[in-house]
Amino acid sequence: MARPAGDGFRVIDAFSRIIRLGEGVTASGCLSEVAIERALAALAICRNKMKNRGVTRARLIATEACRAAENGDEFLARVAEELGIVLEVIDRETEATLAATGCTPLMDPQAEGAVLFDIGGGSSELVWLNRSQQTRHGPPLPQIRGWISLPHGVVTLAERHGGINVSRETYEIMVSEVAALIAPFAREHGGDGLRGIHMLGTSGTVTTIAGVHLDLKRYDRNRVDGCWMNAQEINVVLERLMAMSYEDRVANPCIGAERADLVLAGCAILEAIRRAFPCPRLRVADRGLREGMLVQMMRDDGAWGDGTWDGGNQTAAS
Numbered sequence: 001m002a003r004p005a006g007d008g009f010r011v012i013d014a015f016s017r018i019i020r021l022g023e024g025v026t027a028s029g030c031l032s033e034v035a036i037e038r039a040l041a042a043l044a045i046c047r048n049k050m051k052n053r054g055v056t057r058a059r060l061i062a063t064e065a066c067r068a069a070e071n072g073d074e075f076l077a078r079v080a081e082e083l084g085i086v087l088e089v090i091d092r093e094t095e096a097t098l099a100a101t102g103c104t105p106l107m108d109p110q111a112e113g114a115v116l117f118d119i120g121g122g123s124s125e126l127v128w129l130n131r132s133q134q135t136r137h138g139p140p141l142p143q144i145r146g147w148i149s150l151p152h153g154v155v156t157l158a159e160r161h162g163g164i165n166v167s168r169e170t171y172e173i174m175v176s177e178v179a180a181l182i183a184p185f186a187r188e189h190g191g192d193g194l195r196g197i198h199m200l201g202t203s204g205t206v207t208t209i210a211g212v213h214l215d216l217k218r219y220d221r222n223r224v225d226g227c228w229m230n231a232q233e234i235n236v237v238l239e240r241l242m243a244m245s246y247e248d249r250v251a252n253p254c255i256g257a258e259r260a261d262l263v264l265a266g267c268a269i270l271e272a273i274r275r276a277f278p279c280p281r282l283r284v285a286d287r288g289l290r291e292g293m294l295v296q297m298m299r300d301d302g303a304w305g306d307g308t309w310d311g312g313n314q315t316a317a318s
Contacts, residue, residue, distance in 0.1 A: 001013045001014070001049070001050065001053055001055060001315065001316045002294050002298075002315055002316075002317075003315070004298050004303040004304065007137055007138055007139065007304060008105070008138075008139055009294055009295070009298060009303075009315075012053060013049055013053055015042075015045055015046060015049055017042045017045075018204075018258045018259070019035065019038040019039050019042050020035055020038070020121065020155055021035050021036075021038070021039050021065040021066075021121070022035070022064060022065030022068065022069070022121050022122040022153070022155050022156070023035050023155055023159070024159070025065060025068050025069050025122070025156075026156050026159055026160065027159065029069065029070045030069055030070050030071045031065065031066075031069045031071055031072065031075050036075055036078070039075075039079075040078070040079065040082060040083065043079060043083055043085055044083055046085075047083050047084065047085055050316050053316075055315070055316040057297055057301065057315045057316070058315070058316040058317070059088070059293045059296075059297060059316075059317050060085055060086065060087050060088060060317075061087065061088050061089070061090050061289070061293070061317075062076070062087045062088070062089045062090070063089075063090060063095055063120065063122070063123070063289075064092075064120060064121070064122030064123040064151075064153065065121065065122050066087070066089045067089060067091075067092075067122075068122060068151075072089065076089070092123065092125065092149035093147065093149075095118075095123075095125055095149065095289065096118075096125040096126075096127050096144070096147040096149060097142070097144065097147075097292070098288075098289045098292035098293055098296070099116060099118040099125055099127065099202060099288050099289055099292060100116055100127045100129060100142035100144055100147075100292070101139075101141075101142055101291075101292035101295050101296060102202070102285075102287050102288045102289060102290065102291030102292030102293075102294075102295065103116055103200055103202050103285045103287060103288060103291075103292075104129065104132045104139065104140050104141070104142040105139045105140060106200060106225075106226055106283050106285050106287075107129065107131075107132050107140070107198075107200060107283075108198055108283070109131075109132075111131065111196055111197065111198050112130075112131060112195065112196030112197055113128065113129050113130045113131055113143075113145070113196070113197050114129045114197060114198050114199065114200040114283075115127075115128055115129075115197060115198075115199050115200070115273070115277045115279060116128075116129055116199075116200045116201075116202070117199065117200075117201050117202070117203075117206075117270070117273050118201075118202045118203050118288055118289075119153065119154060119201075119203040119204075119205045119206065119266050119269050119270065120153040120154070120203060121153045121154055121155040121156070121262075122151075122153040122155060122156055123149050123150060123151055123152070123153050124149070124150045124152055124153055124178075124203075124269055125147065125148070125149050125150070126147065126148050126149075126150070126182065126185060126273065127142075127144055127146075127147040128144070128145040128146045128147070128189045129142055129143060129144060129145065129200070130143040130144075130145050131143065135304070136305075137304035137305055138295070138298070138299055138303070138304030138305070139295050145189065146185065146188065146189050148182070148184075148185040150178065150181045150182065150269075151181075152177070152178055152181065152269065153269075154204075154205060154262040154263075154265045154266040154269070155262065155265075157174055157177075157178070157265035157268065157269065158261055158262050158264075158265040161173065161174050161265070163260075163261035163262055163263075163264060163265055164246045164260075164261050165246065166242075166264045166265075168242065171242065171264060171267075171268055174265060174268035174269075175268045175271045175272045175275070176272075178268060178269050178272035178273075179272040179275060179276065182272055182273065182276045183276070185276075186276035186277065190276060190277055194277060194278065194279055197277075197279055198279050198280075198281040198282065198283060199273070199274075199277065199279045199281065199282040199283070200282070200283050200285060201270070201282055201283070201284055201285060202285040202286075202287060202288040203266070203288070204259060204262075204266065205263065205266025205267065205269065205270055206266075206270065206282070206284050206285075207219075207224050207225075207284060207285075207286050208254050208255055208259060208263055208266070209229075209234065209237050209238075209241075209267070209270070209284075210224045210227050210229065210284040211224055211253075211254030212237050212240060212241065212252065212254050212255070213229060213233055213234075213236075213237045214227070216253065216254055217253055218253050219253065219254050221286045224284055224286050225284070225285060225286035225287060226283065226284070226285070227283070227284050228281055228282070228283050228284075229281070229282045229284065230280060230281055230282075231274075231278070231279075231280055231281075231282075234270075234274070234282060238267050238270075238271065241263060241264060241267055242264070242267075246260055246261070249263060289317075290317040291317075292317075293317035294315055294317045297315050297317070298315060301315075
């Protein structure tokens, strides 16, 4: 939940919880009852927060888990009936566009462009961004040259190959599997065209890597969001994570029990992206779809222009 502030917005309240809605969908084709109950519990908190804060404008979306599951429509109906929340299942192009909109403010304005990646639970999006278009007011507009959505995320990859005990051989198999999916996009947009290009990463995987790199005793968004890492620093963290036992990953304050069995699958996806687009620098974004939705809604409402924005309204994205 946020209000416009200057050329951006100020977050009023936020809530986030890992629910693994797509857990088991690859094998069964359906959302499990356990995952649905986790989702309903988290969404109830979101609903109550919006109600208590008097939100008057909201956008509420669902992504790959609901796109892929045979009972996705049943889940949406249950959410509407039990919680009064109407979820919109967005397509992959919209997901890529929202991620780009949310992250574009972190692009280096001196760079020629960026390779944005969003490593999700059930899918991962890559977006080639040209230098962003500056606006008179509000955040810059993303200039999307191309995008691709991969049917692999940390949950689906970990379920297929295992996430608790991951050997280097298994890790390389995961990297190769993702690399094969990226290859057509890399042939079209990579090659010798990486001069002046940096990577821009959003998702739990890359923020976790940044937190480990910074040796944070507890996760700190203010230090992670916007931080830069070079290729060697990323290599060091990936080696550290590969050398950790599952128990070590659980004990790490930037990983914890919720991500301990998923982080190496995420690292494999990141490594496949790095090999396809060997950029020397990565900027880490602790922002993405929600921020993209907020920016779009506020811009549509004229928050930074000549529209009819009512400064008393609050906007929510979930």
